[in-house]
Amino acid sequence: MSEVEQRExxxxxxxxxxxxxxxxxxxxxxxxxxxxxxxxxxxxxxTSGAGEDAEDVVxxxxxxxxxxAAKFDPSRASESTFVSMISRRRLIDRHRRTSRRPVEEAIDxxxxxxxxxxxxxxxxxxxxxxxxxxxxxxxxxxxxxxLSVHVGMSHSEIADYLEMPLGSVKTYIRRALAKVRxxxxxxxxxxxxxx
Amino acid sequence: xxARNAPQGPAARRDWLxxxxxxxxxxxxxxxxxxxxxxxARECGLSEDERQVWQHTAAVCELAFASERLAGPTxxxxxxxxxxxxxxxxxxxxxxxxxAASAAQQRPVDGSRPDxxxxxSGGRVLDFAPSxxxxxxxxxxxxxxxxxxxxxxxxxxPASSPGSALAWTIAAAASxxxxxxxxxxxxxxxxxxxxxxxDGTVDLASAGDAITVELAATQDPAAGxxxxxxxxxxxxxxxxxxxxxxxxxxxxxxxxxxxxxxxxTRDERYPVDGGVFDIPRSGIxxxxxxxxxxxxxxxxxxxxxxxxxxxxxxxxxxIVLAAQSV
Numbered sequence: 001m002s003e004v005e006q007r008e009x010x011x012x013x014x015x016x017x018x019x020x021x022x023x024x025x026x027x028x029x030x031x032x033x034x035x036x037x038x039x040x041x042x043x044x045x046x047t048s049g050a051g052e053d054a055e056d057v058v059x060x061x062x063x064x065x066x067x068x069a070a071k072f073d074p075s076r077a078s079e080s081t082f083v084s085m086i087s088r089r090r091l092i093d094r095h096r097r098t099s100r101r102p103v104e105e106a107i108d109x110x111x112x113x114x115x116x117x118x119x120x121x122x123x124x125x126x127x128x129x130x131x132x133x134x135x136x137x138x139x140x141x142x143x144x145x146x147l148s149v150h151v152g153m154s155h156s157e158i159a160d161y162l163e164m165p166l167g168s169v170k171t172y173i174r175r176a177l178a179k180v181r182x183x184x185x186x187x188x189x190x191x192x193x194x195x
Numbered sequence: 196x197x198a199r200n201a202p203q204g205p206a207a208r209r210d211w212l213x214x215x216x217x218x219x220x221x222x223x224x225x226x227x228x229x230x231x232x233x234x235x236a237r238e239c240g241l242s243e244d245e246r247q248v249w250q251h252t253a254a255v256c257e258l259a260f261a262s263e264r265l266a267g268p269t270x271x272x273x274x275x276x277x278x279x280x281x282x283x284x285x286x287x288x289x290x291x292x293x294x295a296a297s298a299a300q301q302r303p304v305d306g307s308r309p310d311x312x313x314x315x316s317g318g319r320v321l322d323f324a325p326s327x328x329x330x331x332x333x334x335x336x337x338x339x340x341x342x343x344x345x346x347x348x349x350x351x352x353p354a355s356s357p358g359s360a361l362a363w364t365i366a367a368a369a370s371x372x373x374x375x376x377x378x379x380x381x382x383x384x385x386x387x388x389x390x391x392x393x394d395g396t397v398d399l400a401s402a403g404d405a406i407t408v409e410l411a412a413t414q415d416p417a418a419g420x421x422x423x424x425x426x427x428x429x430x431x432x433x434x435x436x437x438x439x440x441x442x443x444x445x446x447x448x449x450x451x452x453x454x455x456x457x458x459x460t461r462d463e464r465y466p467v468d469g470g471v472f473d474i475p476r477s478g479i480x481x482x483x484x485x486x487x488x489x490x491x492x493x494x495x496x497x498x499x500x501x502x503x504x505x506x507x508x509x510x511x512x513x514i515v516l517a518a519q520s521v
Contacts, residue, residue: 028295029295040287055286066298076244085251088220092222096222131259148222148253149221154222170218173221174214176256177220180252180256
């Protein structure tokens with residue numbers, strides 16, 4: 001097979017979300033199998049850690065994914081990032097409504113990771129690029145960013161936790177995100193640029 | 196910062212807009228902030244792509260942190276956790292299998308996502324159903340935001356619905372109305388209670404096709420033995436309103452009311468979620484109906500008492516008002 005043919009064949013291959021959107025009867029089960037670990041991990045961080053709340057929100061997120069599948073554009077984000085975006089929106093919304101703190105155990109760096117399959121996280125060049133970009137953050141930027149997006153603490157909780165002014169927390173988080181974003185844009189992150 | 200002391204210069208507004216976008220991406224916004232973000236986004240001509248880029252970055256960072264953790268201190272391997280089977284709940288596995296089975300018979304609709312209307316519905320998983328509508332929402336493609344249109348219904352989990360198997364069996368031989376009523380176990384209580392009138396008291400603007408049905412109280416304590424109400428629904432506008440009096444005032448932190456609409460054009464086992472609502476005071480309370488999916492032909496309206504945020508599938512333990520429209 002020629003290189004052109006291989007490329008065309010590759011382009012013709014659809015991601016699991018694209019196949020969900022296209023009405024592939026088996027695709028949603030594949031989607032669940034692939035991302036349930038990731039979503040379960042996210043849900044446990046943002047809910048009480050387990051139980052009905054976490055289970056409910058996982059199901060809700062999969063319904064969101066099913067509905068949003070047609071909006072996934074692999075040229076703009078990796079599938080796992082898209083899944084994470086959908087999940088985070090639901091989880092943040094839910095968290096704000098219930099005013100519940102993320103579980104304390106979330107501060108444990110290994111919290112919940114036992115359920116997370118590496119391939120569901122590693123897919124996509126943008127993760128590697130982001131890791132590289134994060135290495136360029138200052139200690140404060142990285143710490144506040146991690147507590148915010150990874151641990152799930154609110155900005156005021158971070159301020160209390162780090163005994164840092166709230167305004168500084170917001171500034172560090174924003175600066176950190178801007179740096180990562182800038183690096184991702186500089187790297188031209190997309191599926192096409194994936195190494 | 197609030198709208199009251201918002202910066203006024205273009206650069207300052209853009210700066211504030213960015214701050215709100217970061218807030219949205221990292222910890223969410225309250226209603227006022229969300230409104231302010233909407234306003235600023237319009238004023239600054241923010242595209243949908245720009246609007247979601249911060250959420251994208253936050254999601255990437257979250258995965259990158261997880262990736263680092265998985266890699267461990269050496270950063271050399273991500274395989275250790277791959278085979279580490281978590282105690283993924285078997286109950287959730289079952290629920291997801293059933294979800295997949297339902298989805299296998301249906302097709303997503305235009306990538307929409309539950310919007311803020313859904314946000315008020317708490318932990319519900321919205322129903323979805325097949326649709327042939329093509330995807331046309333190019334402007335919001337890949338936009339998992341509140342701008343999305345309400346979604347089509349998803350068929351809930353039959354096995355989690357007590358009595359649904361019975362209803363399924365009965366439905367095979369019975370009429371839709373009977374099946375729906377039996378599903379809810381309220382046929383005796385609603386028989387003759389619901390009457391369709393053409394002179395409903397609810398004013399539904401531009402709804403020439405609107406129907407009005409009278410709600411009848413059950414024996415549930417929340418109905419107080421004398422709760423009354425009407426449902427006015429416009430099939431054309433796909434909107435409606437309830438006017439209710441006599442229902443017990445609820446504490447939204449403890450329990451809420453939830454409306455269910457049985458649609459003759461859909462599977463009778465799965466009524467459409469008409470939304471969660473509260474009765475904050477005595478007297479007549481008017482509640483807009485926000486069906487998240489298209490209702491073809493409503494044949495039965497029922498109001499249940501549910502946990503805060505509502506439920507995906509009601510156990511029908513407490514039905515307070517109901518009405519037939521046919």
